[in-house]
Amino acid sequence: MASQVAEGQPGQAHRHGVRRTVVVLAIVVGAFFLLPFVQILLMK
Amino acid sequence: MTSGSIRTGRAEPGRGLGIRHAVAAALAPALALFAGFAQANPEPGQLNMTRGVTTWSGEPYFLNNVALGVCVVIGIVVFGAMFIAMFRFRKSRGAVPEKWSHNTTVEIIWTAIPVLILMALAWMATGGLVSFADTTGAQMTIKVTGYQWKWRYDYVDYQGKPVSKVGFMSRLDELSDKTRQLHSGLDPYAVTTDGYNTYLLNVDKPLVLPIHTKIRFVITSDDVIHSWWVPSFGWKMDAIPGIVNSAWTNINVPGTYRGQCAELCGQDHGFMPIVVKAVPQEDFAKWLAAQEQANAPAPAATPAAASTAAAPAGHG
């Protein structure tokens, strides 16, 4: 499986870009998960 | 609180009425095509919304017709252009594809024209909305409470005087209830009242209301969310536990008006209809007095209780 992944993998520069994108998006996901809870706390 | 709380008067009724009437006059011939006929209750084969029987119920009907007319016209233009294109620019007719893919002028035109149409529609809709939001000046208050799966009506006040202990449950009539059971073997077409089929649209005790009276409804629920809807009145309003919503109506024509719960509320959601019997004011006053009389033998309750006569105890 590892070799299979390696075949289709992008180069090193791409990997940095991918990593940065994923980190930013993960933070966005976390923020939006908390949004309804925050909204409810603010409303009460 | 995001919503709920009883609406207090903040409306300027009548704004926008002029333009709406002008448009109505202009569109009248076009509307006649699909305007249908004003009905009190659903009819087999009915194609359009009811005009309704209240002072306000013409608003949704009018907006529905205007919006439908606008959509039909736009549809004819757009689909017409499409079908012309499909006919003229076929490869089998030897059409040679052109190269252009941009035209600023037409793009501006077909962005601007919809904006103008939408502004006109928005103006008309806002007028109807503002007049609906104005529940001030009501001569009567009815409290509506939704239950799984029946309605409770309490008469709170009438002509400025509190009503003493008039309130009752209203649920699906017995014949409909028997007929609607799975594999009942009974014929839904046999459930009629006054020559009109009332299968699932009849109750044991209808809500009796006077005509030519501005009636304020306060609507809430005791368990899950329901929605109180009589199409002839032109609106529905959710009955939500913990929240009191308000709405109003002013019926013009005596008659019996039927509706149904419009918010999924559990297994018997389809079986909690609403029936309103609108009667002349004199008849209503007599009816109300009789009801108060009938409930009088228990005068122990404090007068204050009358205004919040929910008291569902004992009404399983």
Next chain:
Amino acid sequence: MAHEATHDQHDHHHAPQGFFQRWVMSTNHKDIGTLYLIFSLTMFFIGGSFAMVIRAELFKPGLDLVQPYFFNEMTTMHALVMIFGAIMPAFVGLGNWMIPLMIGAPDMALPRMNNLSFWILPFAFALMLSTLFLPGGGPAGGWTMYPPLSLQSGSLAYVVFSIHLMGISSIMGAINIIATILNMRAPGMDLLKMPVFVWSWLITAFLLIAVMPVLAGAVTMLLTDKYFGTSFFNPGGGGDPVLYQHVFWFFGHPEVYIMILPAFGIISEIVPTFARKPIFGYRAMVYAIACIAFLSFIVWAHHMFAVGLPLGADIFFMYATMLIAVPTGVKVFNWVATMWGGSMTFETPMLFAIAFIILFTIGGFSGLMLALVPADFQYHDTYFVVAHFHYVLVTGAAFAIMAATYYWLPKWTGHMYNEFWGKVHFWCSVVFVNVLFFPQHFLGLAGMPRRIPDYNVAFANFNMISSIGGFLFGASQLIFLGVVVHCAFFARKKAADRVWEGAKGLEWTVPSPAPHHTFEVPPVVRDEELAHGHVND
């Protein structure tokens, strides 16, 4: 050129031989895309069978087949399965297959996460569908799960957990797509040269990332309300049931655009191909999608006009909702303008695309009518709404998915599907879907509420017509299944690399069927080969 770059290599990179290794452990975007599409087709038929139960019960007045509670389970499950099981995975599958091919990438940016995103789904749906066979039954409070009603259901925990799983799957899929599009494009594939389908998926993925966590939060609160004594939505404890609706529709409205924006992208690929003319107003199309996506975040309360919103909120949400008609109109006009002056042929994908434009627009018209609040007081929660959203979701999203399937199936399988049976499928579908849904407008206008198992005899005639249309539309989809299976396994006619005469874009430069690995060396992008490469507007 891409063709030469891949040709000498693909022979040496076959798919793994073992079935388990190839399909269960796959990290290949094409295999995972296929898995998504098969899953989606399966769910389409499961959800469709629920719809058949609904239409059979509504065939005539009187309860003849099922108990009301079971009917409610059917309406709820039909929606959940079709939305989360059929439409969304189909678009993810199409994105998986086509996005790397369209932007010249060797694979998705995160191939192992791609595998996980898919394999969560069968478990999530097994969990959700299992509730139908458990004592107490499945969820029956509608797919919107409004409390307090949804809190009465014994299967809430199952549904919440499976929605969490689907949400995780969607979020990972969306992250993968964004990471792929932003980082893996071949040199020369500028953002504004990308196919509209790729653009539509990029924007859709951002919507998913923003709203799936909100849904997860909302259903988590339902769960704690039911089992852990909290009172987020319980009025008895100071909570507010309407607040759930605000949170839910903050998810729910972008969600309905998640189900239509990739469809816009698909149609924007197909129409230029068969009109043999570049898409009209490429940039306007992209900006319109972005504009619709933005507006989707500020219109949620138009699903709640009957809850008793303050007047100001009613007005704001009405205006914002009506505004959506402008970018949507621009898209429709641009498709028509793309056809104008073209040289059209009408193969099955084009037929579905044209039906999409007309019927989706009809759904848009009823949407505009629904936006007018006073009229919505009448329409809300009636069959008029049911007709509206089936026009945009069945003749919109589902038709676009079928169009895309016919369009790219030869590229996937290497064989042409049977054009005759494709057209039979199209004409049956387009006729019966209108027999099915058009009368529902009249039912709603006459006053029939949605989600009821039985009705007054005044509604009998149109319900019977609708049910007949429903059965025939359902049966027509078996033709679709037949055409796809035939094309995948039995078709003899080889497909060319450039399957359609007017097709442009990198996906048509690779052989048919697309080899297991493509673009391992980034292709040299030449603008005239792209659908919009040389376009400056």
